[in-house]
Amino acid sequence: MIKSNTYEKICHQIAHSIKKLVNDSEFSVLGLATGSTPIGIYEQLRKMDVDFKKTLTYNLDEYVGLDESHPQSYKYFMNEHLFKHRKFHSNHFPDEKLFPYYDSMIDNSDGIDIQILGIGTNGHIAFNEPGTPRDSKTHIVDLTENTIKDNSRFFDSIDEVPTQARTMGIDTIMRSKEIYLIARGKHKKEILEEAIYGNITPEIPASFLQEHRNLKVYYSD
16 A cells, blocks of 8 residues: 655654664664665654664665765765764675675575665666566666666766666565655656556566565655
């Protein structure tokens, strides 16, 4: 079921769910997303009275070919919006070094407790583009023209947008204990409804989330 609310209230609700998890757990694991959608959640977490020193984070994805100091790398994004403001036990990305071990690292951490997701206009989650199989693990993906075009707003030119990324696979994401899927903007409404209420198909990777036992879906204009 899709829950509609203002963006601010959605971010507040999700941030408080994360706070409760962290406060109630001896050790917690968060799966984090980048892009404009989760920024409000990170703003809320920065303000909260919560100790993240026993919390691990695993980010969904990272571009291939961008140095971590590049302003559009996802490590740079997370540092700017959260990590330089709050101290965590450790923060991980599927970069060139960790990519081969990413799934085993998550498993050895006893899995992801809360995973935050956005959805692409073509139905992708993380960088799992249309056609990605349900059993996919962390992998390198060729980005579609649609995704490159969508992400070009963050770069000076579309020619600067990387054409590949490393991303958690669908199976990796589906192993999370709880998933929050958030869509923001009228341009996302149709694909969100198709993913949640339509047929489950690799052509809309987000549709696999219908099979998750603890999925919460949020939409705001």
